[in-house]
Amino acid sequence: MLEASGEVQIVGEAENGQHAIELAAEVAPDLILLDVRMPVLDGVQAVATLSKEHLVVMLTYTEEPDIIREAVRN
DSSP states (O other): OTGGGSSOOOOOOOSSHHHHHHHHHHHOOSOEEEESOOSSSOHHHHHHHHTTTSOEEEEOOOOOHHHHHHHHHO
């Protein structure tokens, strides 16, 4: 949907948080859309590293307050 607008170019897709960190270092995106729940390294852990160099928007569906607090803190 975003790419179809012609305003956004998708430069990568990662299957887990560790891959997201590696891919972001390679392609230097303007914005990272990141899910909280991912295998290997979850989004909450990955955003702690990614947000030092990149603008990150976290997306998820959860009602677990601890996960939400940790994501916002990072």
